[in-house]
Amino acid sequence: MAEEAEVYLNGSFVPESEAKVSVFDRGFNGGEGVYDVTRSYRHKLFKLREHIDRLYRSLRYTRIDCGIAPVDMERLSIEVFERNRRFLGSEDDFAVWQVVSRGVHQQSVSHKGDGRPSVAIYCLPVAFGSFARQYLDGAMLMTPSTRRIPPQSLEAKAKITNKMNHIIALHEAQMVNPRCVPLMLDIDGNISETHMGNFFFVARGRLCTPTERNVLGGITRSTIMDLARDLGVDVEEGDFTPYDVYTADEAFTCSTSPTIVPVKSLNGVQIDGGVPGPLTLRLMKAWIELIGVDFVGQAIAHLPDRDKQQALGDWAKLRDG
Numbered sequence: 001m002a003e004e005a006e007v008y009l010n011g012s013f014v015p016e017s018e019a020k021v022s023v024f025d026r027g028f029n030g031g032e033g034v035y036d037v038t039r040s041y042r043h044k045l046f047k048l049r050e051h052i053d054r055l056y057r058s059l060r061y062t063r064i065d066c067g068i069a070p071v072d073m074e075r076l077s078i079e080v081f082e083r084n085r086r087f088l089g090s091e092d093d094f095a096v097w098q099v100v101s102r103g104v105h106q107q108s109v110s111h112k113g114d115g116r117p118s119v120a121i122y123c124l125p126v127a128f129g130s131f132a133r134q135y136l137d138g139a140m141l142m143t144p145s146t147r148r149i150p151p152q153s154l155e156a157k158a159k160i161t162n163k164m165n166h167i168i169a170l171h172e173a174q175m176v177n178p179r180c181v182p183l184m185l186d187i188d189g190n191i192s193e194t195h196m197g198n199f200f201f202v203a204r205g206r207l208c209t210p211t212e213r214n215v216l217g218g219i220t221r222s223t224i225m226d227l228a229r230d231l232g233v234d235v236e237e238g239d240f241t242p243y244d245v246y247t248a249d250e251a252f253t254c255s256t257s258p259t260i261v262p263v264k265s266l267n268g269v270q271i272d273g274g275v276p277g278p279l280t281l282r283l284m285k286a287w288i289e290l291i292g293v294d295f296v297g298q299a300i301a302h303l304p305d306r307d308k309q310q311a312l313g314d315w316a317k318l319r320d321g
């Protein structure tokens with residue numbers, strides 16, 4: 001049998017095929033859990049501490065005590081990465097997941113739950129192929145009818161394993177076009193976030209993004225805001241509607257794995273400034289400088305051979321032009 005990657009599960013390191021959680025686990029039957037995801041760039045984890053801090057804020061909000069100190073969660077995450085590092089090719093990277101559920105609380109006929117949380121840490125390969133083309137083509141966004149759950153009902157700042165709100169939005173978007181990405185509105189009609197990332201647009205030279213009221217406080221989002229300020233660009237957090245995006249100069253989405261993805265259109269309305277727009281491109285280059293890895297070129301290198309050379313050439317022209 002091929003050598004298996006390892007997973008940390010409840011105090012042990014086990015092969016992936018043995019990393020199993022009970023059907024009586026509250027994460028499985030009640031969606032009761034939190035998680036976080038940290039990416040590596042050329043095999044170096046980026047802002048792991050910030051992701052762990054957010055995980056512990058999510059745990060506190062959901063009243064789950066994972067029984068592990070944050071420094072140990074950090075150490076274990078690094079250990080899982082190191083144990084699996086040998087599976088990475090030079091152009092590959094991992095997304096390291098920490099997943100915590102409330103554990104087995106149900107009392108089944110034969111099994112008495114011990115009430116302890118379930119804690120898993122594992123590595124997934126970054127799915128470069130799923131987003132590589134979007135850097136050059138731009139993402140097509142649409143606003144689904146499903147609204148982001150308001151923070152009065154469930155706090156958007158917590159990263160909760162039950163993603164059904166986002167998943168229904170994604171299905172709605174993909175039924176319009178399999179390549180469509182949902183840009184969710186909140187119940188007041190203001191833009192919030194996509195199913196897996198935050199959102200920015202550029203208007204009158206300012207970088208605009210929805211307030212943190214009804215979005216996950218993305219680590220990528222806050223890093224981009226810092227980079228923009230370093231470039232001398234004003235950043236505005238506010239309430240924005242689709243109108244503001246239709247009339248914007250450029251737009252992009254952002255999240256841990258793809259980092260920054262230019263947006264081509266919203267509800268069929270083309271964003272004027274190009275893909276990527278000039279400020280979006282400056283921010284992509286600033287990110288490349290920050291981490292020392294051309295994350296766009298790296299993703300494009302995972303495209304099938306027939307598309308790769310052309311796409312690499314197109315990206316090099318943009319980056320160096």
Ligand SMILES: Cc1ncc(COP(=O)(O)O)c(C=O)c1O
Nearest residue numbers: 196197198216218219220255256
């Ligand atoms: C709903 C949602 N919003 C925003 C983000 C972006 O957060 P980060 O930049 O920390 O990955 C994510 C990331 O997975 C997400 O799932």
